[in-house]
Amino acid sequence: MASKPPSVEIEVDNRVVRISNPDRVYFPESGATKLDLVEYYLAVGPGIVNALRERPCMLHRFPKGLADKKVHQKRLPAGAPDWVETVQLYFPRWGRTADELCVTELGSVVWAVQMSTVEFHPWNSRRDDTEQPDEWRIDLDPGDECDYATVQRVAHVVHEVLDELGAVGFPKTSGGKGLHVYVRIHPDHGFKDVRRGALAFAREIERRTHDDVTTTWWRKDRDPRKLFVDYNQNARDHTIAAAYSVRGVPDARVSTPIAWDEVDDADPRDFTMFTVPARFAELGDLHEAIDEHAFDIRPLLEWAERDKAEGQETPEEPD
Structure with missing residues (x-):
């Protein structure tokens, strides 16, 4: 009998998310794995949740890592736990609706990464009234x-x-x-x-x-x-990549909040999933006060x- 693929369980607040194939390489250039990506999002948890909270969110998924094709997914992937929240949107050019991920907690982010999401692309409106941008x-x-x-x-x-x-x-x-x-x-x-x-x-x-x-x-x-x-x-x-979203590029670059006085010196190449956690631990979420x-x-x-x-x-x- 074939053995089941290895998995690990991640505790996120009061949720438990099972990560299958944690050792699957997502970023061949560095060897970073699916579990590395999960650990990155855990490290910047308050920042990514603040960027996504209550917003419809399109997912950029890489089911086999960057070495294979990207999937742009509006609909919530099948098999979501009942605590993962959604918002229903109508798309006139298709004449149909789709239930998109609507992040309200960090567990939803980790579950989306389990479903091979690398990038998070939220709307600029929120669930209460998706037709009125904020x-x-x-x-x-x-x-x-x-x-x-x-x-x-x-x-x-x-x-x-x-x-x-x-x-x-x-x-x-x-x-x-x-x-x-x-x-x-x-x-x-x-x-x-x-x-x-x-x-x-x-x-x-x-x-x-x-x-x-x-x-x-x-x-x-x-x-x-x-x-x-x-x-x-x-x-x-x-939609565009959220603050703290990793991008699906070889060096695992991150869309990273900066201060205005950093504009002249900040090099986008310096902000990756390997460097941003330490920056976040030191500075916190530079977009925290936006509301x-x-x-x-x-x-x-x-x-x-x-x-x-x-x-x-x-x-x-x-x-």
């Missing part, structure tokens, strides 16, 4: 020929404009080549308004840093030496009206 996301996305020094310069301008608006931004590395800045907002506008406001903000950044920034809609028309302020990340059902700083986006919508009066249209939302 998070404005500023995505500084460098073109193929845009260096990281440009990202850093533009980040300072973003900080300057946010200060002028009276908004508090919480930056993090993207886990790739860019930076994200999150702003908590009052959940009293729909996705279209939040995206319009995000575009107006992006255009203001473009005005101030024209040599570095583009808001050009089509990728093929963008100057690859410039940084795209991707306002589309505020469209409905568009205390909700911003009213009406000034952004006034900028959007100004842009419209000047003949600048809002491109249709992407599929």
